[in-house]
Amino acid sequence: MNNSSNSRREFMKTTAIVGGAVALGGVNLFGANASNALSKPTQNKPIKCKGWAAFDTSGVLKPYEFERRAVGKNDILIEIKFASICHSDIHQIKGDWGKQIYPQVPGHEIVGIVTQVGENVKNFKVGDRAGVGCMVDNFEGVRGDEQYDKNTLFTYGFVDKREPTGISQGGYSTHIVVNSHFAIKIPTNISFEEAVPLLCAGVTTYSPLMKYQIKKGDKVGVAGIGGLGHIAIKLAVSKGAKVYAFTTSKDKVADIKGFGASEVIVIEDALKNTQALDAYKGKLDYMISTIPVQFDVASYVSCVKPFGTFTQVGMSAKFELTLSNFGLAQSRVNLTASLIGDMKETQEVMDYCAKNKIYPKIEVIEAKEINKAWQKVLEKKARYRYVIDSASI
Numbered sequence: 001m002n003n004s005s006n007s008r009r010e011f012m013k014t015t016a017i018v019g020g021a022v023a024l025g026g027v028n029l030f031g032a033n034a035s036n037a038l039s040k041p042t043q044n045k046p047i048k049c050k051g052w053a054a055f056d057t058s059g060v061l062k063p064y065e066f067e068r069r070a071v072g073k074n075d076i077l078i079e080i081k082f083a084s085i086c087h088s089d090i091h092q093i094k095g096d097w098g099k100q101i102y103p104q105v106p107g108h109e110i111v112g113i114v115t116q117v118g119e120n121v122k123n124f125k126v127g128d129r130a131g132v133g134c135m136v137d138n139f140e141g142v143r144g145d146e147q148y149d150k151n152t153l154f155t156y157g158f159v160d161k162r163e164p165t166g167i168s169q170g171g172y173s174t175h176i177v178v179n180s181h182f183a184i185k186i187p188t189n190i191s192f193e194e195a196v197p198l199l200c201a202g203v204t205t206y207s208p209l210m211k212y213q214i215k216k217g218d219k220v221g222v223a224g225i226g227g228l229g230h231i232a233i234k235l236a237v238s239k240g241a242k243v244y245a246f247t248t249s250k251d252k253v254a255d256i257k258g259f260g261a262s263e264v265i266v267i268e269d270a271l272k273n274t275q276a277l278d279a280y281k282g283k284l285d286y287m288i289s290t291i292p293v294q295f296d297v298a299s300y301v302s303c304v305k306p307f308g309t310f311t312q313v314g315m316s317a318k319f320e321l322t323l324s325n326f327g328l329a330q331s332r333v334n335l336t337a338s339l340i341g342d343m344k345e346t347q348e349v350m351d352y353c354a355k356n357k358i359y360p361k362i363e364v365i366e367a368k369e370i371n372k373a374w375q376k377v378l379e380k381k382a383r384y385r386y387v388i389d390s391a392s393i
Contacts, residue, residue: 044070044071045070046067046068046069046070046164047067047068047069047070047071047077047175047177048065048067049065049066049067049068049169049173049174049175050063050064050065050173050174050393051063051064051065051066051105051169051172051173051174051393052064052105052172052173052367052370052393053066053102053103053104053105053169053172054093054100054102054103054104054106055102055103056102057093057094057095057100058094059090059093059094059374060371061093061106061172061370061371061374063367063393064103064105066103066105066164066165066169067164067165068163068164068169068175068176068177069160069162069163069164069177070177071116071117071118071177072118072162072177072179073118073119073120073121074118074120074121074179074180074181075117075118075121075177075178075179075180076114076116076117076118076121076124076130076177076178076180076183077114077115077116077117077175077176077177078110078112078113078114078115078130078132078175078176078177078178078183079112079113079115079174079175080110080111080112080171080173080174080175080176080390081111081112081113081192081389081390081391082110082111082112082192082193082196082364082387082388082389082390083107083109083110083111083170083171083172083173083196083387083388083390084107084109084196084197084199084201084362084385084386084387084388085107085109085370085373085374085377085382085385085386085387085388086108086109086200086201086227087226087227087292087315087377088108088200088292088315089106089107089108089170089374090374090377090378091292091315091317092106092156092157093106096317096318097317100157101157101159101166101167103165104156104157104167104169104170105156105169105170105171105172105173106156106157106170106171106172107155107156107170107171107172107173107388108132108133108134108154108155108156108170108171108199108200109133109171109196109197109198109199109200109201110131110132110133110155110170110171110176110196110199111129111130111131111132111186111192111195111196111199112129112130112175112176112192112390113127113128113129113130114126114127114128114129114130115175117180118180121180123180123181124180124183124185128185129185129186129187129188129192130183130184130185130186131183131184131185131186131195131196131198131199131346131350132155132171132176132178132182132183132184132199133155133182133184133199133200133203133340133346134147134154134155134199134200134340135147135152135153135154135155135182135340135343136153136154136155136168136176136178136179136182137152137153137160137178137179137182138151138152138153138179138181138182139151139153143181143343144342144344145342146182146342146343147339147340147341147342148339153168154168155168155170155171156168156169156170156171157170172367172370172388172393173390173393174390174393181343182343184199184343184346184347184350185347185350186350187350187351187354187355189354189355190350190353190354190359193362193364193387194359194360194362195350195353195354196387197227197231197360197362197385197387198231198349198350198353198360199346199350200340201227201228201231201360201385202231202349202350202353202360203340203341203345203346203349204228204290204313204338204340204341205228205229205231205232205235205288205290205313206231206235206341206345206348206349206352207338207340207341207342207345207349208288208311208313208336208338209232209235209236209239209288210345210348211338212286212309212311214236214239214240214241214286215239215240215241216239216240216241217240217241217242218236218239218240218241218242218285218286219241219242219244219283219284219285219286220236220241220242220243220244220284220285220286220287220288221243221244221245221246221280221284221286221287221288221300221303221304222236222243222244222245222246222261222287222288222290223246223270223287223288223289223290223291223295223300224246224247224270224289224290224291224292224314225245225246225247225249225252225255225256225259225290225384226290226292226380226382226384227360227382227384227385228290228313228314229245229247229290230255230256230259230360230361230384231358231360232288232290233245233256233259233260233261234259234260234358235349235353235358237259237260237261238356238358242262243260243261243262243263244261244262244263244265244280244283244284244303245259245261245263245264245265246265246267246277246300246303247264247265247266247267248266248267248268248269248270248380249266249380250266252264253266255361255383255384259361265277265280270291270293270295270296270300271293271294271295271296272296274296274299274300277299277300277302277303280303281302281303282302282303282304282305282306283303283305284303284304284305284308285304285305285308286304286308286309286310286311287300287301287303287304287308287309287310287311288310288311288313289310289311289312289313289314290313290314291314292314292315292316292317293314293316293317294316294318294321294322295321296324297312297321297322297323297324297327297328297335298323298324298326298327298328298331299327301327301328301331301333301335302327302330302331302333304331304333305333306331306332306333307332307333307334308333308334309333309334309336310333310334310335310336311336311337311338312335312336312337312338313337313338360384360385361383361384361385362384362385362386362387363382363383363385363386363387364387364388364389365386365387365388365389366388366389366392367388367389367390367392367393368392369386370388373386
């Protein structure tokens with residue numbers, strides 16, 4: 001594994017100030033039937049793929065033809081139907097988290113149909129609906145808390161000598177080969193389009209919310225209402241919590257109330273002007289922050305009751321947040337963080353959302369719109385998750 005991948009993983013393990021905005025995730029003229037035009041996958045032969053890749057730190061993606069490794073004994077091959085865009089795709093590709101290897105195909109929210117299974121695979125069969133998130137393999141076979149294990153292979157940009165390109169390649173593509181343990185079943189009572197953001201944004205918020213054991217009547221704050229935050233609101237509301245949503249986007253207020261938030265607090269500037277938070281000091285039982293940029297952490301933490309819990313899952317561009325010791329000491333709040341979720345939790349959130357009809361708010365786009373969508377994410381104009389139709393690759 002290259003030095004940047006090692007340092008990134010070690011940072012994740014030691015600080016865990018990450019999130020699904022975290023985890024690890026041009027114009028296309030190939031046509032809508034490109035996937036069907038590919039030759040049928042052959043056992044023990046590399047898989048021909050088409051995708052959209054970055055070739056440098058500019059963040060501009062272009063069409064890219066490449067091969068994936070052959071399906072191994074423990075692998076499944078998935079024909080990708082949809083992949084969604086996570087803010088962390090942009091951070092990683094632009095080199096915010098360390099030097100990258102290019103060409104690199106991003107994307108760690110992936111759904112599709114299983115088209116081939118390895119001889120040892122028991123949990124999937126051809127034709128199954130499957131989903132892949134931020135992880136695709138573990139060379140030591142670890143089970144449970146996979147996201148914290150040093151041998152776990154993340155979905156894109158990590159050195160993998162089995163791959164013809166030399167690194168793992170993500171979901172902005174037509175196919176993916178993954179160890180079957182790192183895929184989950186997609187229930188039939190949720191559409192692929194609505195299921196796909198749950199593979200990262202969903203589990204990244206679900207994991208800490210469930211660990212806190214939210215119950216009816218709890219006052220829960222959600223800071224940062226984007227791809228992750230809007231799902232966090234819906235999950236907390238489904239558990240009976242009274243949700244306070246904190247946003248810097250005035251034009252999101254109506255949407256946020258529609259997600260079920262009891263109150264919406266508009267912050268002038270999350271780093272330099274947080275006066276609107278003063279009225280909420282010591283009011284909340286719990287707060288989860290999905291904010292993916294530098295912000296005044298202590299001011300947000302102060303909204304939680306003494307000895308309550310604040311969890312950071314948003315990932316800033318430089319892997320660090322500026323903290324005020326004095327502010328945190330005054331608050332007496334437990335400051336925690338969380339990294340995506342394990343495979344058990346990933347299946348749990350998918351099943352829970354399908355059963356309870358908790359659907360992300362999405363906008364389906366064609367591959368040729370990816371670069372424009374990335375710019376809108378950076379400008380906080382996404383409403384709230386862009387989903388790429390893989391048929392357009």
